[in-house]
Amino acid sequence: MDIKPFLKTLPNLPGVYRMINQAGEVIYVGKAKDLKKRVSSYFVKTIASPRTKMMVGHIDHIEITVTHSETEALILENNMIKSHMPRYNVIFRDDKSYPYIVLTGEKYPRLAFHRGAQKKGNQYFGPFPNTNAVRESIQLLQKVFKLRTCENSVFKNRSRPCLQYQIHRCTAPCVDLIREDEYKNDIKHASLFLEGKDSEVISQLTNQMNEAATSHAYEHAALYRDRIQSLRQVRTKQFVSDFSASDADIIACVEEEGEYCLNLVMIRAGRHLGDKSFFPKNATDVETQDVIETFIAQYYTNQTIPKLIVTQEHVNQSLMSEFFKLNYDIEVKVINKAIGDKRVWLTMAQKNAQIALKQKLMQSESQENRVEALKAIFNLSDSFSRIECFDISHTMGEGTVASCVVFDKGNLQNKEYRRFNIEDITPGDDYAAMREVLMRRYKKIATGEGVKPDLIFIDGGKGQLNIAIEVIQELGLSDIMLVGIAKGEGRKPGLEQLFLEGKTDPIIVKKDNVGFHLIQQIRDEAHRFAISGHRAKRAKKRITSSLEDIEGIGAQKRKNLLVYFGGIERIKNASIEEIIMVDGINKKLAEKIYDYFH
Known part of the structure; x- marks a missing residue:
């Protein structure tokens, strides 16, 4: 793209600009009070930020949309960020709905x-x-x-x-x-x-x-x-004093080592309900003001909007107030020069943010060391990133569930976890269950869909690993490394053995190896995720079938049990001695009921 002629055509008006790469992907969306000045600033000879320099290197062309005001530009920018999720924009993601x-x-x-x-x-x-x-x-x-x-x-x-x-x-x-x-x-x-x-x-x-x-x-x-x-x-x-509104949010942001943490303190109905910390993605080399304003624009899309928001001094107070009025037709007072109790609450939010950020940085440093140690165990390349781990859970063949958890970019990626209900196999056949889940997981990846892992962990010994090797070879994905994690003697943590494709003897890693700790963490997470899915499936099946599946329990006895205990959950938790107390239930039948639920 010949940038100079394009820059000359830009107006000195407010609006939104979109940076687009050769693949046609929107890699950055920004707002500007003056489009010409703002967009031109990306193409000066010396760009201080390495992140911005990298982004500019990927720009194929730029699109703009002129708006009536900077506030309209902020609204449009927020909508476009939600729509395109550009890789270079600051993104606040909070996947859980609030309670x-x-x-x-x-x-x-x-x-x-x-x-x-x-x-x-x-x-x-x-x-x-x-x-x-x-x-x-x-x-x-x-x-x-x-x-x-x-x-x-x-x-x-x-x-x-x-x-x-x-x-x-x-x-x-x-x-x-x-x-x-x-x-x-x-x-x-x-x-x-x-x-x-x-x-x-x-x-x-x-x-x-x-x-x-x-x-x-x-x-x-x-x-x-x-x-x-x-x-x-x-x-x-x-009760919180010195607040002009009964509902208020206090927002503070801190930065350290290029990372940002934003703390939100919530006051509802005049009472302090607590706080929550947020860590934005792609926030390197940006201003604190931009982080807070972006948070406000993104966060309140699906949340209750208070009448008062208290922020730090450098936030554009009038812009934020106008944003709420224009976008939601709500009068929100935004205070960026807090005094009195409001200043005390803002200081508290800043301290919360500092503590949360320090904890995150410590965890990140520790996690980086664990990843490097894991690479050393298996001689992995520097480009290594993604691990997927599988586990099978059932009780005597009942309610078989397979889990897949994902570790990528230095952390477990909860949103990418998957569970698989395993139905058409012989109950208790773990090998058949492992074959089915791997085939279902990777047959799409073999055709070019989805993300291919660098390493697959299988919770099991040589038998499960051999099944995995067969499936991966059938699908033509032999460049993925496979590792079987077998429980050690007495199933004690720290004694696990690691089996690799093509090697007869297992790898024994020292207990204090931090890479080994990461392997245990991923394996345990897969186990937890499988167990929780299996228990939910088993409970649903048993509650659905209820007491009707127990031999010797007719309509009258079911009624007597439910009336006496007040519901199926209390029957499930009752002892044999308690069940005998129900009219018409003898010891043999009480034992049968107890065994059914346990």
């Missing part, structure tokens, strides 16, 4: 943890930065408002109160120990509390306490008094 608290829409609503799609009829409160924050809040609400948390299958089959009632964490609506209107009143108070309306809840409870005392219902008055005291204690511990 919420839900009050379900049944006659007696259930208090529960929720993650995922939201259904009509339910009330959702959040998001929370992590699962611990949700579970702590649920425990608090149980203690103060005594709401049920049990599944509907358990709730509908109770004949007596459960342990939650005994420890004063539930009012037992399942067996009608509380009136519907009283329970709904508790739900109303819990909802107000989650919305941050603590004072309104305390005011209502105070009125109810006074009414109960006037009517000489002193026990009820004492209950209201205890709730009021609990709520006041919670508010003292969690």
